[in-house]
Amino acid sequence: MQPYCHSRFKAVRRVTREVMVGPVGVGGNNPIRTQSMTTSLTPDVEATVKQCIRLAEAGCEIVRITAPNKAAAEALGPIRKQFSAAGFANVPLVADIHFLPSAAMVAVEHVEKIRVNPGNYADKKKFAVLEYTDKAYEEEMERLHESFTPLVLRAKELGRALRIGTNHGSLSDRIMNRYGDTPMGMVESALEFIRIAESHNFHNIILSMKASNPKVMIQAYRMVVDKMNDEGMNYPLHLGVTEAGEGEDARIKSAVGIGALLYDGLGDTIRVSLTEDPWFEVPVCQELVKRAHAHWEQSATLPDTKRHEDHASFYEYKRREIIDLSFGEDAPLGPLQPPRVITTAGRPLSEHAQIIKDVLNVNRKFKDAKVEGLLIRVENDDDLPHLAQLQKVLSPTIEAIVVECSQNVSPQALEDFNWSDQLRWMFVCNFKEDCLKHAHEWAVKHNFLLALDTSAHQVLEWKDTIQELGDEHFVFTRTGVPEDTHPTGAYRALGDALKEIGSKSPLWIRVTPAMQVLEETGFGNQLIEASMVAGSLFVDGLGDLISIENVDQFDQRTALAYNLLQGARMRATKTEFVACPSCGRTLFDLQEVTQRIKSRTGHLKGVTIAVMGCIVNGPGEMADADFGYVGGAPNKINLYVGKECVKFNIPEAESLDRLVDLISEHGKWVEPEVIAETAEV
Known part of the structure; x- marks a missing residue:
């Protein structure tokens, strides 16, 4: 209990x-x-x-x-x-x-x-x-x-x-x-x-x-x-x-x-x-x-499995402790670093030209929400030339390539491949314990990361081997769900097992189709499923990398991962808006005003703006906001910095300009054109 x-x-x-x-x-x-x-x-x-x-x-x-x-x-x-x-x-x-x-x-x-x-x-x-x-x-x-x-x-x-x-x-x-x-x-x-x-x-x-x-x-x-x-x-x-x-x-x-x-x-x-x-x-x-x-x-149909002690912090946020590692030159992993985003290619490597186009299009489109790691699958030796083309073009653009290999790929072909040191490489492994030491030797030789797709039970069984090999080349993850738990429970159990054996290797949260409790299509359903699975884990302090793999479109997979991290308060890549729902107390058209504020300020990365229709909950719910726009009286707006009201009864027609002035006064304003130029450089 x-x-x-x-x-x-x-x-x-x-x-x-x-x-x-x-x-x-x-x-x-x-x-x-x-x-x-x-x-x-x-x-x-x-x-x-x-x-x-x-x-x-x-x-x-x-x-x-x-x-x-x-x-x-x-x-x-x-x-x-x-x-x-x-x-x-x-x-x-x-x-x-x-x-x-x-x-x-x-x-x-x-x-x-x-x-x-x-x-x-x-x-x-x-x-x-x-x-x-x-x-x-x-x-x-x-x-x-x-x-x-x-x-x-x-x-x-x-x-x-x-x-x-x-x-x-x-x-x-x-x-x-x-x-x-x-x-x-x-x-x-x-x-x-x-x-x-x-x-x-x-x-x-x-x-x-x-x-x-x-x-x-x-x-x-x-x-x-x-x-x-x-x-x-x-x-x-x-x-x-x-x-x-x-x-x-x-x-x-x-x-x-x-x-x-x-x-x-x-x-x-x-x-x-x-x-x-x-x-x-x-x-x-x-x-x-x-x-x-x-x-x-x-x-009700799952077996009762006795599990070891749960190490999560239930009543306060406390992130799981991990060691400092690199997921690429500009993407460190560590307890003070935001989770990194991996996007699955969703295409065979024979379509490497389209994969490259997908990545470049997303990176141009989102700017601050780029593909950091690309997950691809190598089916056989014939895929390796396509992989070579992929790494040649994308090495200046992304941080890492994550590789899943089928059993049809020969070890010798992998050994002979020219692995670019301009990228961080991570290989997904799902094998028996007796192969772990050999894979670890290969990872150390090439400075690769190994993502172990494993269960909490296996981690506890392999305790001595994992402790002997150390944390520096391992990442732990799950692609399926054991028969005695749900997707969130599988990751919680894995996090507990790592804590129990003293491992501080990072944890990669993968939201795969196998984790969906309902077999439904459509982005809205996939969004809710991914948010329920991954969001609850990040709130509990679990997760150092994330990939959304239950979504059909490449750009949606990437954007949803970043938006989910922002929703769970793990990583800010755009303006955060706190906006109340309309009700009979609201003193202005919340939907229309929120859209106007978003269109004017939505480029401000890492700034939180609260839009409140009245003062009932406004000042308090702005506890985490940098700036607040609150209905103070009919056709009058009060502006806040944090919880402090600094401008009273501003005519609604002038209020958006005054909000921008207030953001500028506090050194948080950046012109949209400046951000665009920086992104192009």
């Missing part, structure tokens, strides 16, 4: 109580429920009902509506009636409450669930108190108990559900002062409210621990489960990465965070937060749910 999940090698669903949200059960034996949120102004009843209907027709099982004030909360009455009259009485509605208990008390009369943000609910954000004494803290808790109790009692009387929805970006004064802006602070913020509810014997509760940083989000969910276990709680979990943004990047970031937890058996309802029309969120939720249930069903 692990502290927060049944197994980190089998996807065994966590057992929770069933919470009824109207007629829809969440947790228990129910399937994972999909959610989304309307973006219309809530008092516009007609528009909000239309959005609710469209979401339900898209397959959304629970619909959330913002209720920032009493007027919006009162509008929930006619919205519920009209939505039911349209044939959707079985689809529950949720009121999203942040600051006002008075709005919550109105909303609870009309909808099936109330979402309360414990950092905002009846709380202040002035940070006037710099240090809370135990007595002052107790007084704050008494005040909170008094403010929250009426909602709990009314929800209990009406049979409503409550979601205690913690956001990393909106923790209260007392939590920030005592715990800081940390996952533990998020957990304690939720537990404060749960304990109040339980004091009234109310248990119809769902929890969420959302953050825009998948690492923080995953750690917080794991930690809250651990703490609930300690206190005998078994509440269902609502999963989500908040402020994920839009497009592929948002889908990657969401699949990394949500997928990692689903692999661990955690999660009972999910929402994918996109800065897009809300009905586009539903298919992404459904794809994640489909994969989670496939893994959970598959795990």
